Amino acid sequence: MSKSLSPFTKQQLIPQEERLEILKSKSSLFIGIPKETAFQEKRVCLTPDAVSAIVNNGHRVLIESGAGKGANFSDKDYSEAGAEITKDTAKVFACPMILKIEPPTLDQIKLINPQSILISALQLKTQTKKYFETLAAKRVTALAFEFIKDDDGTYPAVKSLSEIAGTSSVLIAAELLSNVNEGNGLMFGNVSGVPPVEVVILGAGTVGEFAARSSLGLGANVKIFDNSITRLREIQKNLGQPLFTSTIQPKNLLKALKRCDIVIGAVRGKNRSPIIVTETMVENMKSGAVIIDVSIDMGGCVETSEVTTHKAPTFKKHGVIHYCVPNIPARFSRTASISISNMFTPYILKIADDGGLENSLRFDRGLKNGLYFYHGILTNKSVGEWFDLKHSDINLLIF
Numbered sequence: 001m002s003k004s005l006s007p008f009t010k011q012q013l014i015p016q017e018e019r020l021e022i023l024k025s026k027s028s029l030f031i032g033i034p035k036e037t038a039f040q041e042k043r044v045c046l047t048p049d050a051v052s053a054i055v056n057n058g059h060r061v062l063i064e065s066g067a068g069k070g071a072n073f074s075d076k077d078y079s080e081a082g083a084e085i086t087k088d089t090a091k092v093f094a095c096p097m098i099l100k101i102e103p104p105t106l107d108q109i110k111l112i113n114p115q116s117i118l119i120s121a122l123q124l125k126t127q128t129k130k131y132f133e134t135l136a137a138k139r140v141t142a143l144a145f146e147f148i149k150d151d152d153g154t155y156p157a158v159k160s161l162s163e164i165a166g167t168s169s170v171l172i173a174a175e176l177l178s179n180v181n182e183g184n185g186l187m188f189g190n191v192s193g194v195p196p197v198e199v200v201i202l203g204a205g206t207v208g209e210f211a212a213r214s215s216l217g218l219g220a221n222v223k224i225f226d227n228s229i230t231r232l233r234e235i236q237k238n239l240g241q242p243l244f245t246s247t248i249q250p251k252n253l254l255k256a257l258k259r260c261d262i263v264i265g266a267v268r269g270k271n272r273s274p275i276i277v278t279e280t281m282v283e284n285m286k287s288g289a290v291i292i293d294v295s296i297d298m299g300g301c302v303e304t305s306e307v308t309t310h311k312a313p314t315f316k317k318h319g320v321i322h323y324c325v326p327n328i329p330a331r332f333s334r335t336a337s338i339s340i341s342n343m344f345t346p347y348i349l350k351i352a353d354d355g356g357l358e359n360s361l362r363f364d365r366g367l368k369n370g371l372y373f374y375h376g377i378l379t380n381k382s383v384g385e386w387f388d389l390k391h392s393d394i395n396l397l398i399f
Contacts, residue, residue, distance in 0.1 A: 027351075027352055027355050027356045028058055028059055028060075028352070029054075029059040029060070029096070029097055029348065029351070029352050030059070030060045030062070030095050030096050030097065031046075031054070031059065031060065031061045031062070031095060031097045031098075031099055031348070032061075032062045032063075032064075032091075032092040032093060032094070032095025032097065032098045032099070033045055033046060033061065033062070033063040033064065033067055033092065033098075033099050033100075034064045034067065034089060034092045034093060034098070034100060034104075034108070035064040035065070035066050035067040035089070036067070036070070036100070036101055036102055037102075037105070037108075038101075038102040039309075040309060040310050040327055040330055041070070041101060041102050041327070041330055042070025042071060042330050042333035043070065043071055043101045043329070043330060043333050043336050043337045043340060044067050044068045044070070044071050044073060044101070044333075044337045044341075045099040045100065045101060045337075045340060045341065045344055046061070046099065046341045046344060046345065047068075047071075047073060047337060047338055047341040048068070048073055048077040048078050048080070048081040048083075049081070049341075050341040050342075050344065050345040051063070051078055051081040051082060051083045052081040052082055053345060053349070054345065054348055054349065055081065055082030055083065056082070057349055057352065058352075059348075059352060060084065061078075061082070061083040061084065062083070062084045062085075062086060062091065062092055062095055063075075063078050063083045063084070063085055063086075063092070064085075064086060064087070064088075064089055064092045065085050065086065065087045068337075070333050071333040071334045071336075071337040072333075072334050073334075073337070089111065090111050093108060093111035093112050093113075094111065094112075094113050095116070096113070096116055096117065097116070097117040097119070098112065098116060098117070098118050098119070098120075099119050099120070099344065099348075100118070100119070100120035100121075101120065101121060101340070102120065102121060102123070103120050103121055103122055103123055103126075103127070103131070104118070104120065106130065106131065106134055109131075109134045109135060109138060110134075112138055112140060113138075114138050114139050114140075115139050115140070115141075115375065116138070116140050116141075117140070117141050117142075117143075117357055118135075118140050118141070118142040118143070118373075119142075119143045119145060119344075120142075120144070120145065121144060121145060121146055121157075122144030122146065122147065122372060122383075123146075124144075124382070124383065124386065125298075127387075128387075129387040129388075129389065132373075132378065132383060132387060132389055133389075135373055135376070136373065136376045136377075136378065137376070138376065139375050139376030140373055140375075140376060141357060141371070141373055141374050141375055142371070142372055142373035143367070143370040143371050143372070144370050144372055145157045145340075145343070145344070145370060146158050146370075147369055147370040147372070148343075148347070148366060148367055148369060148370035149365070149366035149369045149370075150366055151366065156343045157340065157343055158206075159206050160339040160340070160342075160343060161329045161336065161339070161340075162205065162206035162207045162210070163206060163210045163339075164210075164328070164329040164332060164335060164336055164339060165207050165210075165266075165294050165328045165329055166206065166207040166208065166209065166210025166211040166212075166213075166214070166264075166266065166294070167210045167211070167213070167214045168328055168329070168331060168332055169207070169211050169264050169266075169292040169294055169328065170188075170199075170211050170214040170215050170218065170262075170264070171214070172292060172313075172323055172328075172331075173199075173262045173264070173290045173292050173323075174187075174188050174218070176290045176314065176321050176323060177197070177261065177262070177288075177290060181314070181321070182288070182316075182321070183288050183290060183321060184261065184286065184287070184288030184289065185288075186261055188215075188218035188219060188220055189218060189219055190218070190219025190220075196219050196220050196221045197215075197218075197219075197220045197221070197261045197262065198220070198221050198223075198256075198259055198260040198261050198262070199211075199212075199215045199220045199221065199222050199223070199260065199261070199262045199263075199264065200223050200225065200253075200256050200257060200260040200262070200263045200264070201215075201222065201223070201224045201225070201263075201264045201266065202225050202226075202248070202263065202264065202265045202266060202267050202276050202277070202301055203225075203226055203265070203266035203267040203268070203295070203301075204224050204225075204226035204228065204231040204232050204234070204235040204245070205226075205231065205266060205268065207264075207266035207294050208224060208226070208235065208264070208266045209235050209238055209239070211264045211266065211294075212224060212235065212239060212243070213239060215262075216239065216241070216243070220262075221244075222243055222244065223243075223244040223245075223246070223256050223260070224243065224244065224245045224246075225245075225246050225247070225248045225252075225253060225256070225276075226245070226247070226248065226267075227247050227248050229247070232245040232246075232247075248276060253276070253277075253281070254281055254284065257277065257281050257282075257284065257285050258284050258285065258286075259286075260285070260286075260289065261286065261289050261290065262289065262290045262291075262292070263277065263285075263289070263290070263291045263292070263302070264292045264294060265277070265291065265292065265293040265294055265295050265296075265300065265301040265302050265305075266294045266295055266301075267295050267301040268295060268298060269298060269299075272298055272299040273295040273298040273299050273300055273301045274301060275300075275301060275302070275303050276301045276302070277291075277301065277302040277303060277304075278303050279303045279304050279318075282302065282303070282304045282317065282318050282320055283318045285318070285319075285320050286319075286320075287319035287320070288319065288320075288321070289319075289320050289321070290320070290321045290323065291304075291305070291320055291321070291322045291323065292323045293305040293322065293323070293324045294328060296324040296325070296326050297326040297327070300324060302322070304317045304318070304320075304322060305322060305324045306322070306324060307324055307325075307326060308322075308323065308324045308325050309325060310325055310327075310330065310331060313325050347360075347367065350364070358398065361394070361398050362398055368394060368398075371394055374392075374394060374397050374398070377391075377392050377397065378390065378391040378392070379391060379392055379393070379394040379397070
């Protein structure tokens with residue numbers, strides 16, 4: 001006698017959760033890119049190649065005339081890529097989505113339409129309470145690109161700009177060592193029979209790593225100081241070779257500073273960079289040595305550092321050349337623009353494919369990390385506590 005077989009397994013008979021599909025329909029974007037007006041800012045959010053990719057995916061890009069000039073991209077380059085060009089600043093700020101490098105000024109915020117999407121840097125340390133109140137009144141949804149996280153938990157915008165700052169700090173130092181710039185006449189390059197240039201790097205983060213990478217590539221003798229053993233171990237691993245590393249101990253540091261030709265300061269702090277190199281230490285350095293204080297945007301890690309500009313980048317103190325320009329990547333505006341554009345483009349295409357920013361925020365935790373305003377509601381706890389403003393948890397607003 002044959003057994004009657006059940007058409008279902010035991011597992012299939014257990015009640016299952018109902019799965020509801022969230023429908024994602026591709027949306028069309030209209031992006032405005034205004035010309036940057038901040039002091040010394042020459043970068044642009046999207047390159048012509050990026051604009052071409054976005055336009056070919058069915059989106060519109062309106063760019064203010066001359067927006068790419070500082071990075072050597074002409075209006076013609078953008079026009080041929082499919083962008084619309086306008087000289088009307090207000091028209092650009094009226095677009096539903098605005099992309100900027102620097103945060104908009106209060107006057108520029110007035111030009112933004114209510115319920116628009118703003119993606120730019122936030123630069124929290126430079127903002128005022130009024131800035132956030134003005135954005136809230138416009139009911140904008142705003143993202144700070146320096147807070148957007150990658151899948152691996154890193155900040156892609158910060159990392160890419162730190163890579164540029166680290167590499168360029170060495171190139172700048174090489175320039176300043178020459179006799180033309182009143183340096184001590186030394187050259188990188190590991191010339192046979194000539195002792196190598198001595199470089200001291202303070203901080204083993206991304207800036208420090210890329211400064212070390214460039215210095216080693218040019219044949220320099222490199223010493224790295226950081227109080228984190230983990231970061232020192234990591235930098236040796238990433239560089240693929242053993243090199244001098246030390247925790248920041250005054251005796252060891254002073255000894256290294258007396259011998260070195262270049263100091264690159266890349267130490268960050270929560271509110272201000274800690275002073276690592278005192279004025280007395282600078283007095284003990286060689287005449288004609290060079291200090292590049294990359295952390296000057298957070299106060300600087302060298303006691304004798306003072307903010308300088310791209311037009312007047314250096315000054316001498318105790319015979320040591322100081323370079324203390326806050327926005328080093330802007331010196332290499334085209335490279336920096338390509339780097340930022342590479343970060344922006346995939347996110348823009350993803351937002352469109354997801355059916356709009358709201359859907360992207362639901363699915364992408366890294367993108368959500370960059371959000372600080374949602375329809376005029378402040379969602380960033382740090383901003384709220386810093387400026388004593390009411391804030392809400394974004395997870396309670398987006399389901």
